[in-house]
Amino acid sequence: MTTGELIRSARLRAGYSQKELAQRLGMASSSIARWETDTVEPGYSTLRRVLQACGFDIPPVLVPYERDPARDAQVQELQDLSPQARMERYLVRLEKRGPS
Amino acid sequence: MSRQRFDPYAILRQLENPRTFFVVIGGLARVIQGSDELTEGLDIAPSLSQENLRRVGRALENMNARRVDGQPLDLTNLNPEREPVIELTSDHGQIKIVPEPAGTRGYEDLRVRANRERLGHGLRPSVASPGDLVRMMESLDRQPDRLVLETMRRVLELERRPTIEQ
Numbered sequence: 451m452t453t454g455e456l457i458r459s460a461r462l463r464a465g466y467s468q469k470e471l472a473q474r475l476g477m478a479s480s481s482i483a484r485w486e487t488d489t490v491e492p493g494y495s496t497l498r499r500v501l502q503a504c505g506f507d508i509p510p511v512l513v514p515y516e517r518d519p520a521r522d523a524q525v526q527e528l529q530d531l532s533p534q535a536r537m538e539r540y541l542v543r544l545e546k547r548g549p550s
Numbered sequence: 551m552s553r554q555r556f557d558p559y560a561i562l563r564q565l566e567n568p569r570t571f572f573v574v575i576g577g578l579a580r581v582i583q584g585s586d587e588l589t590e591g592l593d594i595a596p597s598l599s600q601e602n603l604r605r606v607g608r609a610l611e612n613m614n615a616r617r618v619d620g621q622p623l624d625l626t627n628l629n630p631e632r633e634p635v636i637e638l639t640s641d642h643g644q645i646k647i648v649p650e651p652a653g654t655r656g657y658e659d660l661r662v663r664a665n666r667e668r669l670g671h672g673l674r675p676s677v678a679s680p681g682d683l684v685r686m687m688e689s690l691d692r693q694p695d696r697l698v699l700e701t702m703r704r705v706l707e708l709e710r711r712p713t714i715e716q
Contacts, residue, residue, distance in 0.1 A: 451688065533583075
């Protein structure tokens with residue numbers, strides 16, 4: 451879910467129009483529109499303020515995130531190639547696999 | 551009917567010949583941006599201007615593209631809500647036309663951050679940015695795509711990593 455979808459979902463669940471929410475926050479409704487379409491992404495504190503105005507919140511909770519060193523190495527290896535080289539590598543692998 | 555061998559270069563050449571406007575999305579875009587998946591088929595988000603859709607339509611006809619649902623191939627009345635994806639087969643493999651990819655507002659939204667990538671053979675298609683590719687996958691939220699999504703998030707991290715000036 452994108453930040454825009456989160457804001458839109460909270461606003462709709464609160465039953466506000468974009469204009470009503472903007473009035474509650476003391477800002478232009480065009481800001482709400484830009485956030486909801488992900489044209490502009492609000493900062494974390496602003497996001498919480500918007501959600502709280504709708505009666506919701508996202509608590510700042512840290513959850514463990516384990517990196518996968520093997521995948522990171524593979525991604526880095528591919529990033530070191532040019533887009534053309536990535537395509538060529540992909541086509542060779544596709545050829546080897548044969549018809550799916 | 552036997553399936554055609556997938557030849558992305560041939561498809562891109564046909565699409566670029568009549569100067570069409572589109573952004574490559576989906577699996578092949580992710581491969582170009584650094585994903586290790588083995589996808590087949592080319593997905594594009596075309597500009598929805600009528601002239602562009604006519605050009606795309608002509609390019610598809612040149613590849614003998616046909617809709618898999620047997621409906622006539624007419625792109626001039628695209629309706630993303632009624633038909634979010636148009637699946638085609640062609641002489642060079644599968645093609646999907648996606649007027650408004652999930653989580654985006656279509657071509658005009660994607661093209662701003664897309665890059666024209668040099669793929670060789672004189673081709674430089676516009677390819678969706680890693681950020682937009684992640685956005686699309688997050689919107690679709692498909693369980694089998696989780697590993698690919700993690701890979702693309704890592705690609706995005708690397709792209710955003712600040713470079714150290716020497």
